[in-house]
Amino acid sequence: MSVTSHHSFCLSRIPFKIGQPKKQIVSKTVERDFEREYEKLQKLEDQTKKLHKDMKKSTDADLAMSKAAVKISADLLSNPLCEQDQAFLDSITALDTAMKRMDAFNQEKVNQIQKTVIDPLKKYSGVFPSLNMAVKRREQALQDYKRLQSKVEKYEEKEKNGPAMVKLHQAKEELRPVKEDFEAKNQQLLDEMPKFYQSRIDYFQPSFEALIRAQVVYFTEMYKIFSELTDQIDQGGLTDEQRQRETEAKLTELRALSIVADD
């Protein structure tokens, strides 16, 4: 059957060549349904893993960024430069306090995201190996079924003498549990796969909501912190161009000093 040829669980373990039975074991429709459901699951697996990986990376970068911002102010605060000028020290202290508060809120945000987004994503990805294994087992069962079915068919074609009848009976006896096993597994998967696929919506819904809500809280706090700080340490209401011009003017003034090498 075509399933084995293009599926990732293609069996390399079958030790001998299987005779193809004449009887159609699984209907084409069933096989197609099965393939379609399984393909959907495989895509879902890829996407879940990717999202999990990206979320983790992005959270790590977010944390690192926040820590780097804290380090900017902390290093300045520990620089003896602050001892030279009380007003400068006040500014840096205010900056440092703000950075640390921001970092604390960020940490809380990240913790919430970890709990409500990243961990659930990880758990969800964890189901796929079991599913894949189950699909593999079904495929094994199908191969066993086919093998025994063709064996039964072989004896049925032979002369109906005594020993042949005994062998036919034995083969049929052997086939029965294998057939039942396959049918059970097949049915189980046909039931479980769409159910599981459907479960993603209810499963991830809270995660995305939490992801957005966590940031709302974080940025609301961050805005409060930095509005306050900006009022305290920044000359208000400058446009970027004005800031650039001011900086450029200072740099020009510095470059005009004879002790400064300009090149």
Added chain:
Amino acid sequence: MLITNMEVPWKLPHIILPKPASSSMRPQGAVRRGAIKSTLKEELQEKSDGSSEKGDEVGEEKLSPEEESASEPVNLEVIGTNTGPTMFRLPSQDSLSGENTVSEEMLAEEARKKSKEEEAAAKERAAQRQQLAIEELVQSERNYLRMLQICSVDIRSSLQQLQPPLANLDRLFLYIEDVMEVSSRLLSLLDRRPSGEPQFLQTLCDSFLSLSSDIEAAYKEYLAYYNQISIVENSYKQKEALWNEIVRIIKASAPEVNASSLSFFLVMPVQRIARYPLLLQTIQKHTDTSHPAFKLLEKTALTSIALNCRINEYKRFREVADKYKKTETLTIKDKINRLNPHSIAKKTARFSQQLKHETGIKPKLVDEEFDAFEGFFNILEHGILVLLENVETYLLHLQRFLDCRTEEFDLDMDGEKSPICYKEITTALRQWILPTFEKRMRTLIHKPLCALRDLLVGPRNLIRKRLDKLLDFEMIESKSTLSYDEQAVANTYRTINTLLLNELPRFNGLALQMIWSMLGTFSCMHKDLAADMEQLFQSFAQQLPHSHLHPSAFWEWAESAVLESAKKLQTVCQNVEDTLNAPVVQPLSPSSQRRLKQLTDKHGSGKIYQVASTVVGSRDLDLNLARGELVAILSEADTRGDKRRWLVDAGGRRGYAPSSKLIRYHQAMEDPPPSPHLIVPLDVTGKRRHSYTPESQPMPMRVVRQPYFQVIAAYDFTARGNHEVSLRVGEPVCVLEPYDKRGNREWSLVEAISGQRGYVPSNYLSMKPVEARPPGFVF
């Protein structure tokens, strides 16, 4: 007299049109000549004899204008004795310097008459000369500006089109625009009044004085920078073809002058600034002291001199600074080549001086003021470097964050609100909010910080050089007389020290201000970012299904929803594993069942294997085995240690069988008999941790064949409480769960034959194969 009169027209063109080269070469001479209100004759004398008394005297005059004006009446008096109250410098001086011995009355009368005529003529001539000198200044300024324009506009634009582009072309014209600007401002002020008008002199002086600080600022930089211009031009000259092309452009752009280099034009400001004193003094010389603008003119001339002095001073400081502030990029080879006895001696001397300081043999020259500035500079430098490094780390993580494309997933949830909102938010913040923030961060903070870091190099090098020179200086400081070289060392030290003392505080102050305002900017940028983000997230958050919930209620809901889902997921997982991973178990024939019991009793269930395909023995002691036959393993190798041949017990017969044909005989997976000998694989325990939840094990499709086994009590067990159940040895039981409520496998939940349920130790249970199926107790 005739001689002097004749001298005037001969001398005139020389004074009015001094050659730029000579005037720039001797600005001091020009100053001196102008400052003494000397006659032409005197000027001639002075030219031939630079050390004339008059010259020295005026040298002092030049320093203080007050003194000069004080000496003027004396001059007048001397002149007055011969020429009367009105002073005409030219004739009076003539009479002083000429033969005064002529005493005849007649001659005197004649002379008086003649002098009156001459007086008028001289007055006329002086006015003409003054006019000529004024026009000379204006006209030369106009020409000068035109030349600069040709150079910086026409020639420059042609040069810009050269292919390949000229390196450092812009550096040639770095400060020329400031110079041109100040020159054109001067001209436009002068143009407000025709130069022929009597009040023009006043305008001229006012214009010059009002612009003098701008002139100084513009020319100061140009002159200090001029060396660089020469370097760039010389670099062009190295390439012959290129240079020829440049010369061709110059000639084509300015055919009226015979220019053959760029410096022909570019040196003009250098000449021009030195020429102002000369031109002004020439005008002054031809201006009567009684002229209403005379004092102003005098002041202007002096200003132009002072301006030149300051420019020169600035240039000198810059040269010393330039020499030492740059970090030399020398290869090791260059450094070795540079080593010579002199440099080694210098370095050794410095080193030993430093050692003497360290060991306290000699006191160090302490300059507390300088040390304070240097200390501040050091911590400032450290602060800037650390800040820059931290900002770079921050930007790096920001970039990493931007690289995470968390919106690019497809969970096939497009009908749902929250993932769509999340995608839209993330797209917005990744594509414009954060990139804007990053760009601002780079332009407003990172770039200026880099520039500031680069500016640290100059002062750093000068501070280092100052220490070197200080060590040199200390060694010669105590000497009473200094050699020429030692004098130079002392001067260099003093210059560097003064330079640093003057400028380092300014540098420190400005740099600190920059850092300060950058931090303000940093804060403001965070505020703006937070405002954008809050707005973005808030606008989407309102569309979410649970937006009505209060934060605390929301998080309670979210966390419990997540936990619930996780539990469901676990159940799904368990179902799949339990049901689909169970192996098929073939029914056993009565004879096989007998053998299974026999082998299990003898060897234990762990040793039972089934033959996968018919085995025909080929060697001594090999067994012939039928497919499906059950055997027990006695040894997993033959006597020679060959692991491929196992010693097996086939129900009485013993012998070897190929291990590859034997597969472990699986008994029922769900409820492995918890016998004391049974080794439960670790992974199974792990996966089954939560499976004791009763509803987690609905197995609707279970059709797996079970072997006919009966679990029995292996020993008597007496219940110690009502959660346990008592058993008699051999009593058949039904195992409900092969572990306790915490998943501990040492206890099993069983149902006894009486129907009583409770826990018993798992190792009290054993199992036996059964022939018939007792209803209700089969697994």
